[in-house]
Amino acid sequence: MKQVFRVPAIFCIFILLAGCATTQQDTITQYSFIDAILAGAYDGQEKCSKILEHGDMGIGTFDGLDGEMVVLDRQIYQVKYDGSVVTPGPEETTPFACVAEFLPDKAVNIIPGTDLKGLMHVTDLAVPNQNIFLAVKATGTFSMMLTRSVPEQTKPYPPLVEVTKNQSQFHMKNVKGTVVGFRTPPYAKGIGVPGYHLHFLSDDKTQGGHILGLTFEQGAVEIDLCNRFVLINPKDESGLKDMDFSKDRTHELEQAEKKHE
Ligand SMILES: [Zn+2]
Numbered sequence: 001m002k003q004v005f006r007v008p009a010i011f012c013i014f015i016l017l018a019g020c021a022t023t024q025q026d027t028i029t030q031y032s033f034i035d036a037i038l039a040g041a042y043d044g045q046e047k048c049s050k051i052l053e054h055g056d057m058g059i060g061t062f063d064g065l066d067g068e069m070v071v072l073d074r075q076i077y078q079v080k081y082d083g084s085v086v087t088p089g090p091e092e093t094t095p096f097a098c099v100a101e102f103l104p105d106k107a108v109n110i111i112p113g114t115d116l117k118g119l120m121h122v123t124d125l126a127v128p129n130q131n132i133f134l135a136v137k138a139t140g141t142f143s144m145m146l147t148r149s150v151p152e153q154t155k156p157y158p159p160l161v162e163v164t165k166n167q168s169q170f171h172m173k174n175v176k177g178t179v180v181g182f183r184t185p186p187y188a189k190g191i192g193v194p195g196y197h198l199h200f201l202s203d204d205k206t207q208g209g210h211i212l213g214l215t216f217e218q219g220a221v222e223i224d225l226c227n228r229f230v231l232i233n234p235k236d237e238s239g240l241k242d243m244d245f246s247k248d249r250t251h252e253l254e255q256a257e258k259k260h261e
Helices: 002-023 034-038 117-125 159-167 250-258
Strands: 027-031 057-061 068-072 073-081 095-099 106-110 133-149 167-182 195-202 208-226 228-232
Touching: 027 106, 034 159, 034 228, 034 250, 057 133, 057 167, 057 195, 057 228, 068 133, 068 167, 068 195, 068 208, 073 195, 073 208, 095 159, 106 117, 117 167, 133 195, 159 250, 167 208
Parallel strands: 027 228
Antiparallel strands: 027 095, 057 068, 057 095, 068 073, 106 208, 133 167, 133 208, 167 195, 195 208
């Protein structure tokens, strides 16, 4: 009898290990790093179809900084400068994207009236340890949602702080949708946006962008604690060539990623 039970047990362990290996749980995969984008490294380095192998949710941008990327339910959406939302073809490329296979560890209801700072606070209370990477997904109805997108750039590429001076902003009211993004620990400064970097997509897939502000009418946030971070840089030797990443770009980051009129 013993022999009969032993074989299935070993088989089950094998299946479990195989499952972990393919789904990449608790792993954030990022193409390029935020300082490269701040410096103007906007050339696409990977096909959009490829990044979906590493995650079903996430954020990013497109070749030439052509709008804001939202990855939701393993579908990529492109929020263009004019505010329209399209689904890019599989051959489209990205210079910066950050994705994860979302499997929430925690969920917290959001009190009506909670703003962007409040959402960050609620998430921080759920996971106070700032040294852990988080993938975050919040769904709900928003009495206010403020997002932005950026215009496609031509070479020579200007730094992001110059581009965002001409960003378009989208003021939405009473919109249903999903917030997706990440919390990056302070020690990963230069790689990601320390703190929260969040994008939005409406349920009807017609509005979205990089979030500058919001107010919840009702909703909830789900949190996935991630203990692995994979950084993929251009393999081509010309990628990032002659770019100086020794300087601190904290001020530029504040201007480019968080500022709105
Ligand atoms: Zn963004």
